[in-house]
Amino acid sequence: MLLTVPSFDPASLEATGSVLVLLAASRGLSRAELTEATGLSRVTLGQRLTALGTAQLVRERDDTVPSGGRPTRLLDVADDAAVILAADMGERHIRLAVTDLSPAIRHQETVDFQPGEGALAALERIAAGFERLLARGGGFVAGVGLSLPAPVDHRAGRVVGPSILHGWDDFAIGDWLRDRFDAPAVAENDVNLMTLFEHRGGERRDDAFLFVKIGTGIGSGIVTDGRLYRGAQGAAGDIGHIQFFGDDAPPLCRCGKLGCLEARAAGWALARDLRALGFEAEDARDVIALVNREVPEAIALVRGAGQAVGAALSDAVSILNPGHVAIGGTLAQAGDHLMDGIRETIRERCLPLATRDLVLTHAPTSDEACLIGAAMCVRERIFAAEGVDRFLGRYGAWMAARA
Numbered sequence: 001m002l003l004t005v006p007s008f009d010p011a012s013l014e015a016t017g018s019v020l021v022l023l024a025a026s027r028g029l030s031r032a033e034l035t036e037a038t039g040l041s042r043v044t045l046g047q048r049l050t051a052l053g054t055a056q057l058v059r060e061r062d063d064t065v066p067s068g069g070r071p072t073r074l075l076d077v078a079d080d081a082a083v084i085l086a087a088d089m090g091e092r093h094i095r096l097a098v099t100d101l102s103p104a105i106r107h108q109e110t111v112d113f114q115p116g117e118g119a120l121a122a123l124e125r126i127a128a129g130f131e132r133l134l135a136r137g138g139g140f141v142a143g144v145g146l147s148l149p150a151p152v153d154h155r156a157g158r159v160v161g162p163s164i165l166h167g168w169d170d171f172a173i174g175d176w177l178r179d180r181f182d183a184p185a186v187a188e189n190d191v192n193l194m195t196l197f198e199h200r201g202g203e204r205r206d207d208a209f210l211f212v213k214i215g216t217g218i219g220s221g222i223v224t225d226g227r228l229y230r231g232a233q234g235a236a237g238d239i240g241h242i243q244f245f246g247d248d249a250p251p252l253c254r255c256g257k258l259g260c261l262e263a264r265a266a267g268w269a270l271a272r273d274l275r276a277l278g279f280e281a282e283d284a285r286d287v288i289a290l291v292n293r294e295v296p297e298a299i300a301l302v303r304g305a306g307q308a309v310g311a312a313l314s315d316a317v318s319i320l321n322p323g324h325v326a327i328g329g330t331l332a333q334a335g336d337h338l339m340d341g342i343r344e345t346i347r348e349r350c351l352p353l354a355t356r357d358l359v360l361t362h363a364p365t366s367d368e369a370c371l372i373g374a375a376m377c378v379r380e381r382i383f384a385a386e387g388v389d390r391f392l393g394r395y396g397a398w399m400a401a402r403a
């Protein structure tokens with residue numbers, strides 16, 4: 001691609017970070033709004049916007065907003081200024097994508113993955129895939145995001161605790177990706193990224209939000225004050241292994257404990273109960289197939305699962321007081337069969353103040369939730385107040401090298 005910048009001076013981007021942070025956090029701002037938010041004079045703001053525009057990082061949008069005089073155009077981050085590399089590691093496949101900064105997927109592909117093969121081999125395959133995708137159309141790599149089906153220590157960029165990723169615990173995933181692509185890299189648990197996807201992509205964007213994924217397993221993600229809440233070790237939201245008793249023979253969980261929510265309501269547990277009743281079922285998909293055929297035993301089990309999820313969620317609602325709870329994952333496709341039990345149990349158990357305005361919704365499954373969530377996580381990191389100067393430094397050097 002030929003750029004139309006004959007001589008680009010990276011120094012022109014100094015001090016433009018605060019303007020870029022504001023634009024990235026908004027969905028477009030007018031010059032008047034930027035003047036007010038930054039406290040800069042019109043002249044200084046104009047200089048910084050010129051620098052960002054020359055660097056092709058900021059542009060005027062086509063839509064306008066009314067102002068005192070003629071309608072004014074909104075300014076926004078230029079989505080095609082850079083790309084983000086995103087990977088979503090599933091249990092058998094890894095989905096890879098190059099996104100723009102919005103983030104929307106530009107190119108993608110899927111590669112095979114065996115959990116037993118180890119971190120380095122999997123990361124090499126991911127890196128090779130990214131390079132193939134970049135060859136189809138790339139640009140400045142703003143950052144790399146990886147979604148993992150495991151608990152992740154977000155700060156260290158490492159898998160922690162037991163998971164299907166055996167032997168990954170000591171591997172510095174974030175550092176490896178950062179060094180390979182010379183760009184900031186984030187590794188994050190998949191349910192946290194689905195949570196980010198549901199929250200940022202939704203209409204409501206409540207400051208306090210809870211997402212619960214009910215598939216073959218059960219996990220949840222928490223947003224407080226508009227940000228992902230990860231806890232001290234990245235283990236926050238592990239709702240699937242909350243134990244509760246009250247029955248004579250609490251079921252054994254795959255974690256080894258008795259009476260966990262998963263052992264009562266996850267896809268694997270309902271499949272276990274259906275097999276005991278003589279049906280063929282292995283996972284959440286098989287359960288949903290039976291529900292769709294209106295098999296009464298399957299519907300009754302899903303309703304019971306809704307009540308169990310509602311019981312565990314009631315405690316979370318009492319502690320966190322979310323404005324919005326979204327239920328996703330394969331079992332959520334059972335619709336009201338599942339949602340009714342959740343809704344009724346929360347209403348029964350929580351104080352009215354916590355539930356009066358609580359919105360409970362079904363989040364339709366999106367195959368791209370983890371990929372887009374990973375790209376959103378990267379976007380938020382590079383356009384955060386702490387990260388933007390590093391981004392501008394790297395971007396300015398890249399532009400200058402091409403001018």
Ligand SMILES: [Zn+2]
Nearest residue numbers: 241253255260
């Ligand atoms: Zn358990």
